[in-house]
Amino acid sequence: MTAQFTNDDLAALLRAQPQARFIDVLLADLNGVFRGKRVPLHEAASLWSGGFLLPGSMFALDVLGGTIQETGFGFDEGDADRSCLPIPGTLLPTPWRADEGVAQVQVTMHDHDGAPFFGDPRHVLASVLDRFRALRLTPVIAIELEFYLLDPERTAEGRVQPPRSPELRRREARPQINSMANLNEYSALLADIATACETQRVPAGTVLAEYGPAQYEVNLRHAPDALLACDQATRFKRLVCGVASRHGMQATFMPKPYEDCAGSGAHIHVSLLDESGHNIFASEDPAGDERLRHAIGGLAATMADAMLVFAPTANSYRRFRTEAYVPLTPSWGLNNRGVALRVPVSTPENRRVEHRVAGADANPYLLAAAVLAGIHHGLVRRLDPGPPLTGNAYRGHEATLPLTWPEAALAFEHSAFVREYLGEKFQHLFLTTRRGELRAFETRITRLEYEWYV
Numbered sequence: 001m002t003a004q005f006t007n008d009d010l011a012a013l014l015r016a017q018p019q020a021r022f023i024d025v026l027l028a029d030l031n032g033v034f035r036g037k038r039v040p041l042h043e044a045a046s047l048w049s050g051g052f053l054l055p056g057s058m059f060a061l062d063v064l065g066g067t068i069q070e071t072g073f074g075f076d077e078g079d080a081d082r083s084c085l086p087i088p089g090t091l092l093p094t095p096w097r098a099d100e101g102v103a104q105v106q107v108t109m110h111d112h113d114g115a116p117f118f119g120d121p122r123h124v125l126a127s128v129l130d131r132f133r134a135l136r137l138t139p140v141i142a143i144e145l146e147f148y149l150l151d152p153e154r155t156a157e158g159r160v161q162p163p164r165s166p167e168l169r170r171r172e173a174r175p176q177i178n179s180m181a182n183l184n185e186y187s188a189l190l191a192d193i194a195t196a197c198e199t200q201r202v203p204a205g206t207v208l209a210e211y212g213p214a215q216y217e218v219n220l221r222h223a224p225d226a227l228l229a230c231d232q233a234t235r236f237k238r239l240v241c242g243v244a245s246r247h248g249m250q251a252t253f254m255p256k257p258y259e260d261c262a263g264s265g266a267h268i269h270v271s272l273l274d275e276s277g278h279n280i281f282a283s284e285d286p287a288g289d290e291r292l293r294h295a296i297g298g299l300a301a302t303m304a305d306a307m308l309v310f311a312p313t314a315n316s317y318r319r320f321r322t323e324a325y326v327p328l329t330p331s332w333g334l335n336n337r338g339v340a341l342r343v344p345v346s347t348p349e350n351r352r353v354e355h356r357v358a359g360a361d362a363n364p365y366l367l368a369a370a371v372l373a374g375i376h377h378g379l380v381r382r383l384d385p386g387p388p389l390t391g392n393a394y395r396g397h398e399a400t401l402p403l404t405w406p407e408a409a410l411a412f413e414h415s416a417f418v419r420e421y422l423g424e425k426f427q428h429l430f431l432t433t434r435r436g437e438l439r440a441f442e443t444r445i446t447r448l449e450y451e452w453y454v
Contacts (some may be wrong), residue, residue: 009091010044013103016199017093021101023047024094027054027084027109028234030121030433031063031312032363038102047105053081054109059119060433063313068436071429073119082117083110087231095196096242106231118425121365122227128369128421129226131376137280138273139372140352142222143233146264146360147240148257149186149214150250158447160257162213163249172213182209189247190216196239202232211262224273226368233364255311255359256318263319263326264360268371269344270295271352281351286334287388288343288351296341296353297385298378299371300330303340303357304401305415306370307408308434310358314441319359320403323392327357328399331389338393340401341385357401366430373421405438 013020021041026034035058039047046052057079060071067074090106109117116123132139151163151171162171165185172182183190190207197204203221210217220236223229237253244251256263272280272295281292303310311317319326327340332353334343342354355371377383389397402408409431412418418427 013091013093017098017101017103019098019101020093020103022103023091024097024102024104025052025084026104026106026238027058028106028121028363028365029058029061030119030363030366030430031061032121032234032237032361032365033061033063033065034234034238035061035065036107041103047084047086047107050083050085050110052084052107054084055079056082056109056117056119058109059117059429062433062437062440066440068433070436071432073429080112082112083114084108085110087122089201089228090231090235092200092235094242095192095199096239096246106235118423119429121363121369122230124422124426125227125230125365125369125372127423128373128376131421132272132372135376135379136275138224139226139375140222140224140271140273140279141226141229141368141372142220142269143229143364143367144217144219144265144267144269145233145236145253146210146215146217146266147237147251147253148212148264149189149216149244150252150257152248152250160252165214166247182214183207186214186216189244189249192243192247193218193240196243197236200235200239202236202239204236210264212258212264213261215262215264222269222271226372227365230364230368253360255313255316255361259318262324265319265326265356266358266360266362266364266367268355268358268367269352270355270371270375271350272375279349279351281353282348283351284348286343286345290382291379292343292351292353293385294378294382295375296332296343296378297383298376298381299341299353299355299374300332300385301383302370302374302377302415302417303330304411305417306374306412307357307402308412308430309366309370310362311405311408312363312434313359313361314405314438316359316361317404317408320399320401322394325356327393328401328403329393329397330401331393331397332385333389333393336389336393339389343388369422373417377417377421405434409435409438 025036057073060073084107205219283289331339332341333339
């Protein structure tokens with residue numbers, strides 16, 4: 001078991017970052033949090049020979065890094081190590097750590113027999129992509145990620161607060177969608193994020209100021225390689241936090257940091273190419289042809305089953321409020337941001353579906369896996385989503401998605417769809433970690449309980 005690596009890869013790194021002395025080896029866990037080690041550059045050869053080891057319990061962690069022992073990957077197996085191999089193209093400079101000589105590489109885990117480890121979300125996505133290869137189709141995806149900039153200093157009540165803007169030293173407190181003034185206020189930081197994206201081969205496109213104070217959205221350009229797109233999305237989240245820290249701020253992809261402000265989502269756009277490179281959703285009809293509707297039908301039919309992937313934490317469910325641009329039903333429509341599955345305005349050859357349910361805390365690999373699985377499910381079963389919704393997607397439409405953490409976990413547990421597409425062992429692993437975190441969360445007594453009940 002080896003991964004391809006040449007002296008050219010190292011030479012390219014040293015040309016971009018001559019002072020590199022260390023490599024941060026990064027493995028994205030179930031929560032999308034990077035785990036790993038820092039390796040001296042002169043020991044890097046072991047990475048490409050299968051000699052870099054991490055325990056399987058990396059995929060049995062809650063968001064705080066505690067091992068959920070019920071998964072069987074803690075003491076039950078002696079916290080056993082498994083080999084991790086670099087992902088091609090991810091040996092890259094780390095601009096916000098350049099003065100410390102730190103570069104980075106992303107890895108994926110393999111089992112004791114050399115096979116892909118079932119608990120690694122990247123392998124879960126790869127298994128879903130195999131189904132599309134059997135249909136001779138290639139998914140093209142683009143991910144939009146929203147995040148907040150925060151002041152590292154908390155309020156007297158212990159809550160987060162917007163940073164003081166670099167130029168005017170003021171705290172923005174009101175919604176200002178698409179504000180150019182807010183973009184200009186943080187222009188230097190956003191420019192450094194753009195530079196870091198270029199250095200780390202993350203294809204960042206449009207940047208816009210979102211509704212919340214110091215909230216931004218960055219659109220990552222579409223790629224006909226879903227694994228690559230998710231590698232880039234996980235890198236993007238890390239680099240945003242790293243660059244923000246260098247500017248004396250904190251960045252968060254927490255879905256709902258403020259009670260009375262917009263949440264942060266992760267929207268994913270999907271189209272499908274046939275063997276000739278033609279988009280099979282292309283149509284003069286803005287609603288697409290029957291294959292687009294079948295894909296939407298599959299996404300709608302499986303949305304509740306996969307809600308635990310789209311909303312994996314306690315805070316995820318704070319986003320789901322009426323008329324908050326967060327869907328409460330598996331609805332679809334044309335050029336309508338209130339629905340769950342939106343067909344944006346586009347040219348016929350760019351016809352696609354936008355999945356608008358997930359929070360920014362969703363693991364990009366699992367998000368893509370669940371969305372693409374839903375599309376495949378609809379295509380092979382020729383599911384009909386019904387007529388598109390028009391007008392207000394909230395008024396007169398009762399919420400039907402699981403909108404609490406326990407409900408989503410129950411739907412995930414009993415889902416034949418999840419078991420078929422993500423794998424029975426992964427279904428159990430992910431469910432166990434989420435429920436373990438839920439139990440820990442429910443033991444905490446909050447400040448609000450003291451205010452209400454003492």
